[in-house]
Amino acid sequence: MRTLRQYLRALLNAKKLLAYTFLLCFFLWVTTPFLMILLKSFGRNWFGKLWLPPEFTLDWYKWAITVTNIPEVLRNTLVIAGIAVTISTLIAIPTGWALGRRQIPGKEVIMSTILLPRMIPPIAYALGVAQIFYRLHLIDTHLGVAIAHVAICAPYAILVLSSTFEGLDERVLEAASVCGANNLRTFFHITLPLVMPGILSSIIFTFTTSYNEFTLTLMTYGPKTITLPVRTYLAVGEGYWEVTSALSMILIIPSLFVLFMIQRQVQPEKLVGGFKGV
Amino acid sequence: MASFLKKHRYALISFVMLLPGLASFFGLFFYPMLVTVVRSFRPEGVTTAWTLRNYTDFLGQASTRQVILLTFFLAIACTLLSILLSVPLTLLLRQKLVGHRLFRLTILVPITVPGLVGALGLLLFYGSRGWLNLLLMQGLHVVEQPVKINYTLTGLVIFYVWHYFSYTAVTTLSTLEGLDPAFEEAARVAGASPWQVLRHVVIPLIMPGILAGSVLTFMAAFGAFSIPLITGGSYRPLAVQIYKQIEVFTPARWEAASAMAVVMALLQLVFLTFYMRVLRRPTAS
Numbered sequence: 001m002r003t004l005r006q007y008l009r010a011l012l013n014a015k016k017l018l019a020y021t022f023l024l025c026f027f028l029w030v031t032t033p034f035l036m037i038l039l040k041s042f043g044r045n046w047f048g049k050l051w052l053p054p055e056f057t058l059d060w061y062k063w064a065i066t067v068t069n070i071p072e073v074l075r076n077t078l079v080i081a082g083i084a085v086t087i088s089t090l091i092a093i094p095t096g097w098a099l100g101r102r103q104i105p106g107k108e109v110i111m112s113t114i115l116l117p118r119m120i121p122p123i124a125y126a127l128g129v130a131q132i133f134y135r136l137h138l139i140d141t142h143l144g145v146a147i148a149h150v151a152i153c154a155p156y157a158i159l160v161l162s163s164t165f166e167g168l169d170e171r172v173l174e175a176a177s178v179c180g181a182n183n184l185r186t187f188f189h190i191t192l193p194l195v196m197p198g199i200l201s202s203i204i205f206t207f208t209t210s211y212n213e214f215t216l217t218l219m220t221y222g223p224k225t226i227t228l229p230v231r232t233y234l235a236v237g238e239g240y241w242e243v244t245s246a247l248s249m250i251l252i253i254p255s256l257f258v259l260f261m262i263q264r265q266v267q268p269e270k271l272v273g274g275f276k277g278v
Numbered sequence: 279m280a281s282f283l284k285k286h287r288y289a290l291i292s293f294v295m296l297l298p299g300l301a302s303f304f305g306l307f308f309y310p311m312l313v314t315v316v317r318s319f320r321p322e323g324v325t326t327a328w329t330l331r332n333y334t335d336f337l338g339q340a341s342t343r344q345v346i347l348l349t350f351f352l353a354i355a356c357t358l359l360s361i362l363l364s365v366p367l368t369l370l371l372r373q374k375l376v377g378h379r380l381f382r383l384t385i386l387v388p389i390t391v392p393g394l395v396g397a398l399g400l401l402l403f404y405g406s407r408g409w410l411n412l413l414l415m416q417g418l419h420v421v422e423q424p425v426k427i428n429y430t431l432t433g434l435v436i437f438y439v440w441h442y443f444s445y446t447a448v449t450t451l452s453t454l455e456g457l458d459p460a461f462e463e464a465a466r467v468a469g470a471s472p473w474q475v476l477r478h479v480v481i482p483l484i485m486p487g488i489l490a491g492s493v494l495t496f497m498a499a500f501g502a503f504s505i506p507l508i509t510g511g512s513y514r515p516l517a518v519q520i521y522k523q524i525e526v527f528t529p530a531r532w533e534a535a536s537a538m539a540v541v542m543a544l545l546q547l548v549f550l551t552f553y554m555r556v557l558r559r560p561t562a563s
Binding site for chain 1: 283288291292293294295296297300301302303306307309310311312313314363365366367370371373375379380381383384385386387388390391392393394395396398399400402403407408409412413426439440497500501503504507508516517520521524525530532534535539542543546547550
């Protein structure tokens with residue numbers, strides 16, 4: 001009897017061991033590529049069959065800053081992301097409010113329509129956006145690239161904000177009106193502070209979407225509006241892997257910040273979410 | 279007029295508030311899409327006449343069928359492998375083993391990090407001097423020469439799964455967490471083995487979640503652009519082919535590219551409609 005129990009416990013441990021091996025392999029499979037980029041960006045003379053670079057250097061970061069003109073590229077990226085986030089949020093607050101709090105006939109249809117840009121390959125409408133922007137002389141301007149980003153960011157922001165507005169507690173708003181606050185006052189003093197976390201998470205996600213956006217930027221950028229993803233793509237084409245790695249390490253920083261935020265509070269479903277209708 | 283305003287005040291306010299969202303949809307998606315569709319029916323370099331030549335040319339080429347097949351192959355292979363990875367992974371994460379929060383966060387890494395950076399890291403990792411080949415050659419002594427993974431079809435499938443499995447995993451995980459444990463307990467009390475519980479109770483119950491997540495993975499993989507652009511080598515799925523029409527040719531072949539984009543969008547819509555129909559069908563078992 002005792003041996004049987006021991007045998008069973010060993011089996012259980014073996015099962016646990018197997019589970020951990022699987023999870024660890026998964027973890028390494030996802031993360032080692034980044035470790036290799038990190039090492040590549042600091043390593044020198046890393047050739048042949050070596051596991052680690054023999055020497056470490058900061059040269060590639062210096063190269064990245066001088067040769068690929070990082071300060072200007074970073075400025076472009078941040079300015080574009082800033083404009084895109086502002087426009088998307090300004091669009092999403094009223095639309096999200098209407099979709100979340102008002103009784104609208106055919107709400108589901110409107111919601112699916114607004115989300116349609118996420119169901120079509122971006123390259124399909126990027127072609128149209130590029131042609132329209134050529135006509136309007138918006139190509140190679142910060143505003144132009146930012147507006148192109150809104151095409152992807154706005155549906156996302158609307159999705160997050162409409163579910164935030166929908167989740168508001170009706171009783172709090174009723175209490176405000178009972179206490180004599182008019183609609184506008186209720187909105188600015190009660191509703192807006194309550195949905196602030198939703199607005200913030202929408203801002204964070206639209207910011208990273210714009211910061212990482214590649215397809216639409218590639219179709220609308222020019223020499224004056226090179227962003228970090230485009231610069232990285234060009235650097236890959238030029239073939240300097242070390243400098244490209246250094247660039248990637250800079251490019252990755254906001255994403256790490258977002259991951260940190262997610263770990264703190266936001267539910268991961270929100271990141272994917274919104275396909276309730278599926 | 280005033281009475282009309284008063285009567286329909288509620289609807290009017292709703293409509294005005296909806297306007298910004300609708301305007302961005304029509305201005306930044308619907309109108310560009312319309313421009314793409316119209317341009318696809320224009321003869322090359324002409325802006326007035328109509329023609330079907332862009333479509334007949336594109337669909338008539340022998341290589342077209344291969345490109346479409348490649349796109350579908352990559353998307354479907356990626357979707358299936360993502361499901362195969364996500365189900366055991368999420369079942370393990372659900373047991374709340376020590377460190378499960380870290381693994382949970384790991385799932386989100388590929389969709390939060392820019393695709394280009396991920397692609398670069400994968401090229402380094404799977405390259406002839408990357409750690410995988412070093413492990414195979416020096417660690418395990420399985421092979422003499424480095425295995426070629428980058429720029430092959432196998433490699434591309436691996437890269438796709440790395441980039442897009444997250445959608446399936448996250449959706450499956452949240453469905454699994456919402457599952458009432460009473461079902462499993464009932465099955466176990468009734469004498470079912472753990473495997474039987476998994477096969478006949480858990481999997482059917484989380485199937486909607488798995489399928490919904492796999493739709494997202496499929497859409498992302500079908501429309502993938504930056505990953506195959508950098509890591510595809512000679513394998514060019516539809517999105518890359520479209521971009522090449524603009525980048526390689528001078529003057530850019532907007533008409534041909536537009537026709538290809540319309541075909542691509544239609545293929546995705548048709549496939550999605552079909553998929554959702556299967557999805558919505560009540561499972562008989």
